[in-house]
Amino acid sequence: MEFKLKDIPFFNSLSEDNLKKLEKISYFKSYEADELLFYEGDAPKKLYILVDGVLRLYKTNPKGQEIYIHQFIPTAMVGELANFENMPFPASARFVTGGTVLKIEYKSLENMFFKNPDICMEIIKSLSKKLKVMSNVIHNEMILTSEAKVAKFIDEHKELFETVKNNQIAAILNVSPETLSRTLAKLKKKNIISIDKSHAITILDHPALKELF
């Protein structure tokens, strides 16, 4: 697949002239599924714009386990915090599917484009969106119990149970597969949900489900 700067919504306010400048300080790079884009603790060198594929952000705990934080889909700016604050990446990023990022020389971008109000606005939007994500992560992990996390996930993404293995869903929820299994069993027994042969979930009692989170 061929990617072009002007197709990136982020930069669609830029003049031809500015696009040329941007071209000079950036390039596209493609990755296979499971490849790492950056690793927690690394010093940032580039700013990334995800233009294709699914990119998973996760942290690693002292036991070596992956703690799921978020999954990016195009178009998304990635790594801006580390670049802005000139700090090591606080998390790792790995491609879940094959994908492509635009890699931008951060310092040059700052010098050339940070005075551009349109670019600024895009950055603000991106930061704001990310802050919302983080706020949600905090809520999910610090406030909700496992049962509440599962209930919320069913409410928001029940279709995923049809295509994604429970194992993977457990990983996304940061609970063990056993806990997910037991929680689903509990919800079934309470007649809040039912699960058919093809793993599809039907919500039988939506108010009761909502009560749980």
Add this chain to the structure above:
Amino acid sequence: MEFKLKDIPFFNSLSEDNLKKLEKISYFKSYEADELLFYEGDAPKKLYILVDGVLRLYKTNPKGQEIYIHQFIPTAMVGELANFENMPFPASARFVTGGTVLKIEYKSLENMFFKNPDICMEIIKSLSKKLKVMSNVIHNEMILTSEAKVAKFIDEHKELFETVKNNQIAAILNVSPETLSRTLAKLKKKNIISIDKSHAITILDHPALKELF
């Protein structure tokens, strides 16, 4: 105390003219210690700039307990996420000391000043700083054990033990006072720290302390 718009670093790039405009859409308000600025779940009406005092951000879990998130000190923009994303406040804010905020009519600010690159830059800085805070909160609460949290806190803020009750420190760390007490006892027994009569902590073995987080 008397506060003036032009003394707020946030707006020191604004012309006299613009300051006048800003004056029309904002006002200062003072609060006593323990007063709430906003409550989790509230719809945002204003954007706040903390100009005096200490403001605590916290969430409330289903058991009704306060989960400490962060403490702001001047000058800081507060509540921008809820305003930008037009979503309910994800946390509550309460004054720890008496304090003062500038309250700004958000919609008007957006219309008048978001095209100003200097203001944009200030907003980006503020968002970025906040993202860093959140990233740290996530690390502390999702990755670190209680012992690691205590060790990190000692490393970063050991002077606070002289003035702040262990109770309060436990609240800031989101651990029970019992856990804090037991952890300090453990660190003393391992000869990593010592605590004198006045509650001051001396770090005896800094490398060993760092090892813990």
Add this chain to the structure above:
DNA sequence: CGATACATTGAACAAATTCAAAGCTGGTGG
């Protein structure tokens, strides 16, 4: 079919909280 991955279940374990009781400490009033 049969191998292999996935899901479920029970039991043991781990980390931290909660509950209860006892120990300190520092300020206050007699």
Add this chain to the structure above:
DNA sequence: CCACCAGCTTTGAATTTGTTCAATGTATCG
């Protein structure tokens, strides 16, 4: 100046929530 009270702090035991481990059950797909 001392005794005492209130509020911290400490300590032990029970509890809670979820993970880990191990065994068994069940799909699924070459």
